[in-house]
Amino acid sequence: MTTIRTQVGIIGAGPAGLLLGEMLEREGISSVIIDTRTREDIEQTIRAGILEQSTIDVLDAIVPNHRARTAGYRHEGIELDFDGAGHRIDFEALVGQAVYLYPQHEVLIDLLVAADARNADIRLEVTANDVVDLDTATPRILATTKDGEPLEIVCDFVVGADGTRGISRALVNGARREGHFREYPFAWFGILTEAAPSAPELIYAASERGFALISQRNETVQRMYLQCDPEMPVDAMTDDEIWDEFQARVPATELKRGPIFQRDVLRFRSFVAAKLRNGPMFLVGDSAHTVPPTGAKGMNVAVADVVLLNRALREHYAGGGDAFLDSYEEDALVRIWKAQHFSYWMTSMLHAAPNETSYDHNRRIAELRTVTDSEAGRKFLAEGYTGWQFAGWEPVEK
Numbered sequence: 001m002t003t004i005r006t007q008v009g010i011i012g013a014g015p016a017g018l019l020l021g022e023m024l025e026r027e028g029i030s031s032v033i034i035d036t037r038t039r040e041d042i043e044q045t046i047r048a049g050i051l052e053q054s055t056i057d058v059l060d061a062i063v064p065n066h067r068a069r070t071a072g073y074r075h076e077g078i079e080l081d082f083d084g085a086g087h088r089i090d091f092e093a094l095v096g097q098a099v100y101l102y103p104q105h106e107v108l109i110d111l112l113v114a115a116d117a118r119n120a121d122i123r124l125e126v127t128a129n130d131v132v133d134l135d136t137a138t139p140r141i142l143a144t145t146k147d148g149e150p151l152e153i154v155c156d157f158v159v160g161a162d163g164t165r166g167i168s169r170a171l172v173n174g175a176r177r178e179g180h181f182r183e184y185p186f187a188w189f190g191i192l193t194e195a196a197p198s199a200p201e202l203i204y205a206a207s208e209r210g211f212a213l214i215s216q217r218n219e220t221v222q223r224m225y226l227q228c229d230p231e232m233p234v235d236a237m238t239d240d241e242i243w244d245e246f247q248a249r250v251p252a253t254e255l256k257r258g259p260i261f262q263r264d265v266l267r268f269r270s271f272v273a274a275k276l277r278n279g280p281m282f283l284v285g286d287s288a289h290t291v292p293p294t295g296a297k298g299m300n301v302a303v304a305d306v307v308l309l310n311r312a313l314r315e316h317y318a319g320g321g322d323a324f325l326d327s328y329e330e331d332a333l334v335r336i337w338k339a340q341h342f343s344y345w346m347t348s349m350l351h352a353a354p355n356e357t358s359y360d361h362n363r364r365i366a367e368l369r370t371v372t373d374s375e376a377g378r379k380f381l382a383e384g385y386t387g388w389q390f391a392g393w394e395p396v397e398k
């Protein structure tokens, strides 16, 4: 049995865990991060990434060599398509903000490079099995290495950053993973295709045939989604059928077609855990909450959690007391629920539920018109999409 002593034990080397490790390092607080995956798995788990301006500000301060501004794409708006026409939401003109399209695995690569540079203690292919002694001042993470060796991490604090399927959610919320939950009666069928962007910005299309999103990865690879039944098999449609369906749902833009090299089905869920804290253990990111992808909020809410928890741990170790640790849950939930609402709102405004009545449909299109026809409406959407100011964020000098 190997025993390690650290101040903060972090379960999960995703964006939340790795960013927290970098932030704590700057405060002079030690941490050990474990993750069951290999480095290749972490770097290659392809996920969406829309970074809000506040997220970029945090990366600028904490991960100075990040590539979001150079390898990512700055988007100053999106297009909402309905009734056969496009309606642009001009973020820059409405709220003076933009977002960056920069996939999550690229953020992870940047964070791992920063971690390497500071010789961070990150142990991969280590599986967390349990956290014990949560009623004491030295909780312990019990883990197993890839060689089957037991590893014990003795900490002051444990941070659960191991996502929806990790062990942390249940350690804080009980085996039933108590919380607030919503499932949607539709999913997204996603493709990656070798094609140039069909439009300069993302298109969110609410057509009579269902929703479609035309997103991007880079100059040669595009990411696109069709609203579908959650049970739809990925091979249900031929490539030609897929393209014809996309084009029918996005009539205002001629789509650039290319070979389709990946297909997947994404389920839609909204979830907020009942508790974000159990004694010295705290939840951040997807272990604490889940949003459907429509609002592009996932990683940004995780970063907002980490900013608040970092502030609380900084105050604790600097002798400033535990007021921020004690208010972490309440503070984090404010933004978590705003992001829940925004994601839910975008999702329900843009998708036709399978049982949608003609009343529901006409009301929904009127909602889209209410948003796009008025500056106040467009501004409301732009504010939510580009994100709200992070609470507890003061840029840290390097």
Ligand code: PHB
Pocket (backbone or CB within 6 Å): 047, 048, 049, 050, 202, 213, 215, 216, 223, 293, 294, 295, 296
């Ligand atoms: C994506 O590019 O995968 C993407 C972009 C925006 C979203 C969701 C997904 O709202």
